[in-house]
Amino acid sequence: MTPTIGLVIPCYNEEEVLRETTSRLLELLAKMRADNLVSPQSSIFYVDDGSRDKTWALIQELSAAHSEVCGIRLSRNRGHQNALLCGLLTAPGDALISVDADLQDDLDVIPKMVRALIDGDDIVYGVRRKRTTDTFFKRFTAEGYYKLLALMKVQIVFNHADYRLMSRRAIEALGEYREVNLFLRGMVPLLGFRNSIVEYDRAERFAGESKYPLGKMLSLAWQGITSFSTSPLRLITTIGFIISAVSIGLATWAMFMRLFTSEALPGWASTVIPMYFLGGVQLLSLGVIGEYVAKIYTETKDRPRFHVDRLEGNAFRQQKS
Numbered sequence: 117m118t119p120t121i122g123l124v125i126p127c128y129n130e131e132e133v134l135r136e137t138t139s140r141l142l143e144l145l146a147k148m149r150a151d152n153l154v155s156p157q158s159s160i161f162y163v164d165d166g167s168r169d170k171t172w173a174l175i176q177e178l179s180a181a182h183s184e185v186c187g188i189r190l191s192r193n194r195g196h197q198n199a200l201l202c203g204l205l206t207a208p209g210d211a212l213i214s215v216d217a218d219l220q221d222d223l224d225v226i227p228k229m230v231r232a233l234i235d236g237d238d239i240v241y242g243v244r245r246k247r248t249t250d251t252f253f254k255r256f257t258a259e260g261y262y263k264l265l266a267l268m269k270v271q272i273v274f275n276h277a278d279y280r281l282m283s284r285r286a287i288e289a290l291g292e293y294r295e296v297n298l299f300l301r302g303m304v305p306l307l308g309f310r311n312s313i314v315e316y317d318r319a320e321r322f323a324g325e326s327k328y329p330l331g332k333m334l335s336l337a338w339q340g341i342t343s344f345s346t347s348p349l350r351l352i353t354t355i356g357f358i359i360s361a362v363s364i365g366l367a368t369w370a371m372f373m374r375l376f377t378s379e380a381l382p383g384w385a386s387t388v389i390p391m392y393f394l395g396g397v398q399l400l401s402l403g404v405i406g407e408y409v410a411k412i413y414t415e416t417k418d419r420p421r422f423h424v425d426r427l428e429g430n431a432f433r434q435q436k437s
């Protein structure tokens with residue numbers, strides 16, 4: 117039984133890369149079909165994440181020209197993680213592979229992923245071997261971040277981003293996670309199932325600019341910590357406990373000086389410095405607690421995470437009839 121594979125590609129203002137991406141993906145699909153690795157119904161699903169440029173028009177054009185190309189348009193820009201989840205929960209197929217539109221992730225490992233699926237794996241993680249195409253800053257911060265997550269006991273696959281294959285039942289399991297604050301690379305390992313890793317080298321973006329500026333990057337990183345770990349809260353408790361213990365010690369010492377010696381207590385510094393220090397610690401604690409309260413707030417609303425505006429392409433037409 118050859119599986120029907122769907123390639124899910126979130127796109128935000130990707131008009132510069134879509135043509136090239138499509139021709140490379142079509143070539144890959146044709147090759148895999150020839151090798152009898154995937155079924156003829158295997159398709160490409162572009163998820164237009166509310167692009168402001170001609171991305172959607174281009175997707176429609178490509179879909180008209182190639183029966184394998186399908187499109188899903190979100191009603192507005194919801195960010196990469198939401199767009200990707202929308203694609204995974206909307207596209208049909210026995211297994212779906214998520215890829216970035218700029219094809220920085222080496223496509224040659226996709227046949228390996230499909231072979232692992234045929235061998236019975238439900239999830240296959242694409243893992244970066246080296247980060248030679250990244251800047252020093254990016255490499256240093258990204259690897260440091262993965263280590264920090266591991267330290268906070270967040271289960272992640274080291275150096276794995278969102279390049280992965282998921283079987284139908286893994287996707288169905290993922291659909292049962294109702295959270296709004298998405299960090300897919302933290303959620304997928306929670307699913308369990310049989311899984312494996314394929315290694316690849318990451319290339320540079322062949323056209324266009326990164327749609328992940330520092331701000332979005334930091335927000336994703338913060339999401340990863342606050343959606344998956346309560347370690348920051350525990351850390352505050354620990355700091356609070358230590359500071360309280362130290363102040364009790366100090367108070368005892370002050371009492372001792374007052375009762376049994378004639379030395380004057382130090383004045384200004386010992387009053388003002390701890391005041392500022394404690395004020396700072398309190399503010400920090402409140403900030404982090406507020407962060408979690410904000411999460412409870414958004415999670416209890418249980419809002420839908422996306423609305424599909426339109427579906428395009430053969431796979432959907434067949435589904436409707």
Ligand code: UDP
Pocket residue numbers: 125126127128129130165193194195196199215216217218220325326327328
């Ligand atoms: N992307 C998206 N919505 C956004 C930002 C990015 O769907 O709001 C998509 C983008 O089109 C690309 C993928 O997410 O397919 C990864 O983005 P990019 O390649 O710019 O990130 P980088 O590789 O620089 O981290």
Ligand code: MG
Pocket residue numbers: 216218220321326
């Ligand atoms: Mg990229």
